[in-house]
Each structure stands twice: as structure tokens, then as C-alpha cells.
Amino acid sequence: MTYIPTSPKERDMMLATIGVKSLDDLFDAIPAKHRFPKLDLPKALTEMEAMQELSDIAQANENVRGDLISFLGAGMYNHYIPSVIDHMLRRGEFYTAYTPYQPEISQGTLQAIFEYQSLMSALTGMDVSNASHYDGATATAEAVNLAYAQFRGKRRKVLMSPSLHPQYREVVRTYTQGMELESAGDDESGIGLSPEAFANQVDENTCLVIVQYPDFFGRIYDYTKLIDAVHAKGALVCVVANPTALAMFKTPGSMGADIVVGDGQPLGIPMWYGGPSVGFFTTRKNFVHKMAGRLVGETVDNRGQRAYVLTLTAREQHIKRERATSNICTNQGLLALATAIYLSVLGKHGLGQVAKLCYQKAHYAARELNKVKGYKVSSETFFHEFVLECPAPAAEVNAHLLEHGILGGYDLGQDYPTLANHLLIAVTEMNSKEDIDTLVEVLSEVDHD
């Protein structure tokens, strides 16, 4: 009866109004053979017991704010989250509201999403943003849906860069298995090539080319020439971007990208062991009718007040049903709100500072690691993540680091067999010089173990 506010007396009055004798009488339509199963679940805990149990479970983990120094990124990053964000997210008016289908009593959510859309457009340099997707990987898969619909299914090839996040490539393949699409380009022999070399694979059957910025290895490329070459073949380009990097580097919008997507986790969302985060999706104005997901637009109410509504809903599943290009129903409302608050409170100045700190610290780390015998940094122009070639298999190096309380980089051999000795090291504003010096010191011991 934990959260049920009905007293036994009220229950009996209600049963009498309905005209049945007991609660069980309400379930006559349920096949008797299987009715009222005895569930084999642990006995109910009180709130005090549940809090203790969950605390114990949480403490069985080693976290990166006290237990471990972390240099792990690969798509999810340890950034500082100002206190103000969670204080706002904990407003029940935000987190216990539903999708804003009734705009008269949902203007808080609607205006916040409208501002989120505006902030993401500003950050990516694109015309329009939707209200968000589940994460960066599923937003990437939705870019394929857009491109496929744009060419009415007549172009059936999707080129994915080998330096697109391996899990994102896997999600795109999973999503598209019913569409008879050909996915190509992510042969790992291409990881050392410049993006322009990749353009040779674009043909008349290609609907979309997907590249990452910075790429999975942390490298920064100006994709302008690649995008021009792809456009010359009539295909579209989707850039999967790290939003923190966009505070510093040229926008994919200014390079001519048609779609810019990514994961908003670095913008004020805790890593939370992988989710939930938010997938942002931005595009050109001319693709807005093909874009999946919810959209909030500005309007006025019947009292002449500026207000916001969900718009272009005729694109969506509840109207179009099987003819919708996507079945997406929810967005990541609360996380989009977190992102909007983060971008608002850091603003132009703060987000620029975060990006520069990441850049400075990552480059300091790379420089120092490159000096250690047996190690070599193989990335050239990068943002806050780089590839470190090690004198031993990356898994062994990481095991050694963990013994010293350091969460090492991502073991690239898991996805790229030729890179078994390579770690992907991420450095953010959360890593102090002392952390980095400790990493360098512990790594220099690996040889002597």
C-alpha cells in the first residue's frame, strides 16, 4: 500500500458504487487458470531499508569522483556540472509533467524545448533542431532515415567513416536491417586516411555519408572539401559532433553539413553509467519536414501572448502511423532541459572556457606521455582525446593503471584489431595537472613491471 492513499473504508464505498463485493471481483475477465500468480520477488522494503540497500549497491562501484582518476571517454565524458542545473531539474513541475500535448498548461516545458532547439542550432551552426532523440547513436540512425526518405528509397548506400564511434555504427546497422540498405566505408583499413580519400567511395547510389567531429580518435578535420565532393554526387552528409568541441572549433554548419547530430551528455548530464543522455539532431531548413522527432514552434495564444506549441505533428507516428519515417514518440525532455540550463548558465564565456581547458590539459598530457619511453601519441590535430601507442597490449596497461587507482583510456583493440596496443585517452577540465602527472608516472613504470 506504499503510495496508495485510499483507506479501507473508502475502498468499500467505492466497491459498493461499482456494484462488486471485493477487489478480486474486478478481474473476472482474466483467464482463471493464470489469474493472481504468486510472484517470486523479495519482500517489500520500507523507505529507510530501500535507501540503505541502494546506498550499498552504489558503494559497490568505484566512481570517478573520488575513487578513481579517469581518462576514459570514447563518447561519454566526465565534465563538471554546476549545481544550479540539478536544482532546476528537481522542480516537480518539470520532471513530473508529461509531453506537452496541452500547450495552455505546458508552456514551461514548451518554451524550454524551444530554447534548447535555439541553443543547439547556435552551437552547431545549423538552421533547425528538433526536441531531441534518445542518444547520439540513435540520432545518427535517424539521420539515415531522413536521407533514405529524402531520396524516396532510390539511393540505398550509407557510407560510414571507420572513425565513427563503433557503437554508433552498430546501432545504424541494427536500425537499418529491414531497409535493405548497404552500409559501407567502415573498413578499418581506412582509419589512417584523410577524409578526402573517403570521398572516392561515394557514388550515385549513396544517400548519406556519416563522419564524426572530432572523430572517434579525437582528431579534428575540416570536412569542407569532403562535403563539397559528396554534394557533387548528390548525396547528403551527416556530421556526428561532440558539443563541447563546437564551443571552440569551426561548426559543421559552416562546412556545409546537411545534418549535425551528437550526444548532449557533455552538456550538463552525468555519465550515469551510460544514460539517459540526450541525442541532438539539427539540420537545414529544407529538410525540416523529413526530420523525425518532436518540434516546438513559436506562436501566439488567443490572448495575444507569445507562446509555443508542438508543431508539424502531421509528420509523426500518431498521425501518419505506418507511413511515418520514424516511430519516435518521446524525446529526452528532462535531459534536453538539463542541456539548455547548462548552456544558459555557462553561456558564451563559460563553455568557451571549458573547451579551452579540455584542449590545454589534453595537449599537456599528450606532450608528457609522448616523452615516456615506449609511448607515442599518434594523433595530430585533436581536441580532448588522443590515441596513445603503448609498449604492451592496452588491456595490460589499463590493468596496471587500475592497480594505481587510475581508470585508463579506451582499449582500441576491442574494435580495431590492428590497434591492440593503443589507448584512446580523454582529458577534460576535471583532470588536474597532478592527475596527468600521476598518469605519466604510473605509465612510465609499465616497462619495469
Added chain:
Amino acid sequence: MIDAPEKISAKIVEPTIFDLSSPGRIGVTMPASDVPETALPPKELLRSELPLPELAEVDVVRHYMHLSTFNYSVDSGYYPLGSCTMKYNPKINEDTCRLPGFLFTHPLQPIETVQGNLALMYRLQEWLKEIAGFAAVTLQPAAGAHGEFTGVLIMRAYHKSRGDTKRTKMLIPDAAHGTNPASVGMMGMTVVTIPSDERGNVDLKALEAACDDTVVGMMLTNPNTLGLFDEHIEKVIELVHGCGGLMYGDGANLNALLGIIRPGDLGFDVMHFNLHKTFSVPHGGGGPGVGPVGVATHLADFLPAPLVGIIEEAEADLPPLYGYVKPAKSIGRMKAFNGHFGGGFVRSFTYIAMHGPDGLKDIAQYAVLNANYLQARLRSTYHIPFDRICMHEFVAEGQFAGSGVRALDIAKRLMDYNFHPPTNYFPLIVHEALMIEPTETENKDTLDAFADALIKIAEEAKTQPELLHNAPSTTRFGRMDEVKAARELVLCCWLPENYDMNA
């Protein structure tokens, strides 16, 4: 670039975050760099301008506080939104999901360092299996629609693995959620719509006629979107299985079934859960959802990877070692990383742990009690087209003979009585539908006040219909010009021409 939005002379209730910006204001100052400086990359790789707002923290707090007061929410009042299960979200969930061990763990950490997370996921998988009667569960899908898509991929993969390639038709009742046909459309399958009979059940004759060897399966919400448990459910499943099809359960309405019946026991082969409906993950103004999928034994090998499993069994005084396992014929990966762990799994785990088997049954019983009580109180005022004992929700018609009042007007008028309206215009098979789901977390006083308001509104519809046509009148905002929004398509409030994006 986007066209500059035309000047709107509308009255501004709350300026946007861009309107509030004032150059030079600082919200958060980051520490100075503590490492020797590195030169920046060449200028041509950098952006020249970062067009974000400039605000102090207090500006940001007041702005979002103002916005929050424009929202209706479960914490502020009754929210009987059919099909959405807007139950009260216990506050302890907000604290457990923010424990540092959950907030600050990275999804790619070595399994030895995240045994707490993995144990929680493993136990949640086991609990969901037990609650709904399935052999295996994936927690990966991010929402109900995502779970559906996962389920349809699994059904397709199952038939394909048996060389049964001519199956392309999915049977979907006319009362189904729009996500069902959309999930099928994403797969290039065709939808065959099955009508409902006069008692709101699946029409067995139509179903029998549609069942042949081209059927992938059937997607059924049960209780359905009328709030009714199908009286021939066993026959429906027998027919679908009989032609070699698989039975998909849309778990949107699982709140009515906890401890009452397990879909797996009835013969459902695959089902998605909505942890954000049934197990109290707050709706967050439109997400995140959480949509795990349960399957029967013959589909377990097709689940998305990875699942959480026991890598080394427990020994004398050692707990088991949890880790990731990949099903043999996995359809692949539905999203990056491990699903909606923090905001989803931890909250639902807390909720189930605090209910236990008896508490879960109470949830379903009181949800059904509340719905039937409201139905009984409204029966003589509103026409209920499929009128029998309902489950957790019911559907009434929001129209009266000889009156121009529509369901939309009733919905808007309810706001003047400080209630959130029910779902309207769904399901599509009821004219002017008002779909009412009270949930178990409302008391009799609230239900009575809501019924009284609806009865009063029915009276107003006859005597003062303008009150309904003009509603809401007591709220901060009135009805919206939706045509203007779609025609002008202002989706963004900063003006790119003020910034040189190409520099």
C-alpha cells in the same frame, strides 16, 4: 541560413534565454588552467563567434523558475491522462538515482569496478522476467516505441533464422497506439488492421481470416486502449500461433496486470515494458522513457547485446561476478552504452524493491478500482460505448446530442477546474474520445472532485456552451494558434545574421 522570423508584436510573458542575455554577464567561472600553455590550432579550424547567451546564475534560476510555474504536473494536481499512467513518482527515487556511485560511473569501466551497477541491472532483469512471465529481458531500449522496434526486429530475425522469409504482414488492431504501425513501417512490413467487435475485443472472425503463412505476428495491447481486457485473449493467441505468427504485447497498460496475470503465461512471445509508466520513472516533460523487452525462451537468442549475466558463480563468502554476455543470434545494438541506467533502472529498481509481490498487486487492484469507480460515477452523464468492467482506464464520448461541444472543449474546460484533461481523440475507434486513466495514487476525494467537474461541465455544455468553447479562461495561457506555428515555422530564437558563422 534560416530566414529572420518576422517581428511578432505578441505580449511576452517570459522572455527567452536569448532575450535575457546581456553582454559581459557571467554565470559560471571555470578555474584557470594549471598546465603549461599549448598554442591553439590554426585559426581556420576555429570558430570566430560562439552565439550563446550571457547571463548571471540568478538570471538563469529566475527564468527557469518562472517557466516551471507555467507547467501542470503530477506534483501539482490530478493528471488522468489515458494510456500514460501518470502516477505519483516517489521522492526517494530522486535521491537513490543520484547516489554518487551511480552518477559518476562511466559505461565503459572494467566490470570489476562496477559490480554494483551490474548487480542492479541483473536483478532488475530477473524481476521483470518474474513480473511478466518471460525467459529473458533486455534493458537496453530507451522508450516504449524503441522497445517496440526492438521487438519487431526480434520477430523478423526469428522468422528469418528459420528460413521463413515470406512473412511480411503484421496484424494490428484498430485500437492500437500509433507507434505500433510506425514501428512496423520502419521495417518495410505491411500492416493489416484488425477491427474490434462490439464488446471492444479483437474481432475473431476478421482475425481468423487474416491469419495465414505470411503473418509475422500480431501486436496487441491488452488491456487494450479502451481499457478492456480481451475476453478471448487465449483464442486470439491460439489463432496467431496457429498460423506460425508471434504474439507481441504492447506493455503500455501493464499497470493493470501486476500480480493479476503474467502476459508470458498467456502465451505472449515478446513484450516491451514502459518503466516510465508502470514503475514510476517520472515522465520528465516528454522523456526519458525506458522500454525493456521481455521474450519467451525461443526468442532469447535474438535479444540485443549486451545483456547482464553472471560470469562467475557465487562462492562460499564471495558474491557472483556480474558481466556482459552476448545472445547467440543477437539483432545487434539498439543504442550506445547500457540503456537508461541512472534515470531509469535505479528508479524502477527502488520502486519494485519497495513494493514486493503484494505491493505490486495492490497497484493493479487500486488502479482498476479507481477506473471503475470513475466510470460508475460518470456513466449516467457521458456515453461509454464499450461499457463493462474496465481495467485501469476507460473511454467515454465527449459529445452530447444537439450540442456543438466536442471532446476538445471538455478537455480545455477541465483546465479551468484545475485538472489536467484526459487523453482525447484516442483511441480512434471512439468518436470524440476521452480516455481516462486515474492510476492507483489518487484518493476518493480527488476522484469525486474530478467526476463532479465533468458532470458540471456536461451541464455547462447544454446551458452555457461558450464557457467550453472559450476555455480555458483561468489559466496563464489560452488556446493556441497552431496554424500560425506550422505556417511560419519559427523554431529558433537567435538570429544567425548577427553572427558571422563562416569566419
